[in-house]
Amino acid sequence: MRYDDSPPPPESASSVSPDRPWYARRSTLAVAVAALAPTALAGWVLTQVLTGSGPGGQPPQPKALPASHTAGAGAGDAKSSTTTPSPAAPASASTSASASAPAAPAKGPLAGRTVVIDPGHNTGNFKHTSEIDRQVDIGTNRKECDTTGTTTNSGYMEAEFTLDVSRRTRTLLESKGAKVVFTHDADRPWGPCIDERARIGNEAKADAVVSVHADGVSAGNRGFHIILPATVKGGAADTSKIVGPSRDLGERIAGNFARSTGSAPANYLGSGTGLVVRDDLGGLNLSTRPKVFIECGNMRDAKDAAQLTSPEWRQKAAEGITNGIVGFLGG
Ligand code: ZN
Numbered sequence: 001m002r003y004d005d006s007p008p009p010p011e012s013a014s015s016v017s018p019d020r021p022w023y024a025r026r027s028t029l030a031v032a033v034a035a036l037a038p039t040a041l042a043g044w045v046l047t048q049v050l051t052g053s054g055p056g057g058q059p060p061q062p063k064a065l066p067a068s069h070t071a072g073a074g075a076g077d078a079k080s081s082t083t084t085p086s087p088a089a090p091a092s093a094s095t096s097a098s099a100s101a102p103a104a105p106a107k108g109p110l111a112g113r114t115v116v117i118d119p120g121h122n123t124g125n126f127k128h129t130s131e132i133d134r135q136v137d138i139g140t141n142r143k144e145c146d147t148t149g150t151t152t153n154s155g156y157m158e159a160e161f162t163l164d165v166s167r168r169t170r171t172l173l174e175s176k177g178a179k180v181v182f183t184h185d186a187d188r189p190w191g192p193c194i195d196e197r198a199r200i201g202n203e204a205k206a207d208a209v210v211s212v213h214a215d216g217v218s219a220g221n222r223g224f225h226i227i228l229p230a231t232v233k234g235g236a237a238d239t240s241k242i243v244g245p246s247r248d249l250g251e252r253i254a255g256n257f258a259r260s261t262g263s264a265p266a267n268y269l270g271s272g273t274g275l276v277v278r279d280d281l282g283g284l285n286l287s288t289r290p291k292v293f294i295e296c297g298n299m300r301d302a303k304d305a306a307q308l309t310s311p312e313w314r315q316k317a318a319e320g321i322t323n324g325i326v327g328f329l330g331g
Contacts, residue, residue, distance in 0.1 A: 114205060116182075123186065152299045206290075224294065225274050227294075228243070228276065228278075245290035
């Protein structure tokens, strides 16, 4: 759920990106790319298109469609078919690299990158309410250290969900070469507090930070949304440098999450964009690294809950988050 019980902010123009609506782009891009994906030759053609032989000369950058994601939802074979054309690179080129380095450095599109994943809440928070209720400084305000999170009507905890999706995401990111740091991994009885969650991302010098959540609002409210940091300044909070890149990260995750899971943007906030800007979350206000929250669905809605409790759906959720991060980091 949202990090507190305060009502969501009024929807403002800042929550919409009228110049770059990812949902308007993705269908045509997905069709075009899917049509081109099957062969390396077609991939070469796509490369020519993207590198701009057109009059503008500026290669388009499909934000919501990283190169590693080559087809629309349901195309199970798409993930492995990253046929990056390399016309001048023979297969033997890899021999020199593999001959050295006994402790092989990470390989993959995210090699050298650090991603911090923040599994929202903690399953132990319910038993430590006095600890998590204490106030912490979020720069612009003071708020509770942490919250319990929500549950489905049948008792599946948000904190279980966030940890599971986070672990699946970690596995995917590490397979692409990233260094992944968790804010917690069920290795502490409660928390961490929201200020510490932000600090972990900052101290890791994360290239991207994603805080994983699911919402807990009334039935009938469905879909996912990404929470982006507003521009805030006060005390230790200064988001001026991360607002732009965080929106980029959020848009990419939104597009990829929609495609990977088949879920729609939330129908109860964000004006259908799946994007919301908030200035009241310590985890965002105190971050100095590009960071977003994702609310993957509404645990209190039966249809959303059926998805959130499905391991297969959670894997798709992790794939969507991962692909968004890969796109953001240019992998
Ligand atoms: Zn939450």
